[in-house]
């Protein structure tokens with residue numbers, strides 16, 4: 001298998017047109033994914049994770065959105081693809097698993113027909129083989145009685161089964177790059193664990209690379225190889241998963257870890273990060289916006305201009321210098 005990167009995104013910025021003016025949602029985001037790798041993109045709601053994913057799969061409405069930078073999928077520049085060309089790339093080279101399986105499925109179409117439709121777009125399989133491939137896929141994602149389920153409608157299935165169908169659709173044409181946007185958020189804990197296991201199996205079988213978008217660090221600890229932490233439209237820290245959990249540096253990463261009771265070893269009390277991710281019109285991309293939520297830090301630390309991502313140890317990147325002096329308000 002080639003070790004060429006499945007995704008190389010460099011300096012990707014996205015702006016949305018709001019009341020006639022473009023407002024920047026993500027700035028200078030770079031990320032790469034190799035075969036067999038799960039890269040987690042973590043951050044609170046509003047940090048820009050979905051905006052970045054949507055630019056990789058070309059689903060932004062370009063009359064209202066500007067996307068700049070470079071996005072290579074399997075070494076092919078996808079940023080300037082025509083809509084017809086996107087039809088060839090989406091599904092075949094990139095598969096997307098959405099958070100809400102009900103919204104991702106057509107309520108009026110039988111499961112088997114939806115999968116056949118996805119197969120027909122790329123026509124890798126000849127028509128007589130579609131039925132076999134549908135059953136094979138439903139088996140692969142762990143759906144019992146696949147022949148029966150193929151003839152059912154989405155509302156006849158449980159939430160966990162529906163999410164398995166969404167995964168079957170995403171992998172139908174064997175894309176090497178899979179984007180999973182909060183794939184387990186809508187599911188209860190037991191089913192979450194099963195779906196995460198399934199994603200790992202698929203990755204092992206297909207040699208796929210996965211971008212896993214989540215706000216849940218327990219999910220990251222379980223399945224990711226590498227983690228990029230996003231805040232207010234920028235990556236603030238990136239490292240191998242073990243390194244990130246053992247040596248978190250950026251104040252935001254440390255706060256996220258501390259606010260997750262199952263991962264925090266430092267204190268007995270549940271930590272709550274004060275404040276919220278700022279809305280788009282309140283983001284100053286020349287500052288580290290998270291430091292507005294750590295008002296106890298000295299003013300000069302919080303006002304650092306144009307904090308850059310720097311590699312502090314091999315493979316471990318941190319934005320700015322606040323991490324060098326950061327302490328929680330209750331630490332000496």
Ligand SMILES: Nc1ncnc2c1ncn2[C@@H]1O[C@H](COP(=O)(O)OP(=O)(O)OP(=O)(O)O)[C@@H](O)[C@H]1O
Nearest residue numbers: 016025043044045046047048049050051052279280
């Ligand atoms: N089409 C759009 N038009 C205008 N603003 C948008 C659009 N899509 C997203 N935004 C804004 O961009 C910012 C980033 O949103 P995004 O959905 O990417 O964050 P996220 O980290 O994926 O959050 P979530 O976990 O809730 O999906 C938010 O402030 C959001 O309101």
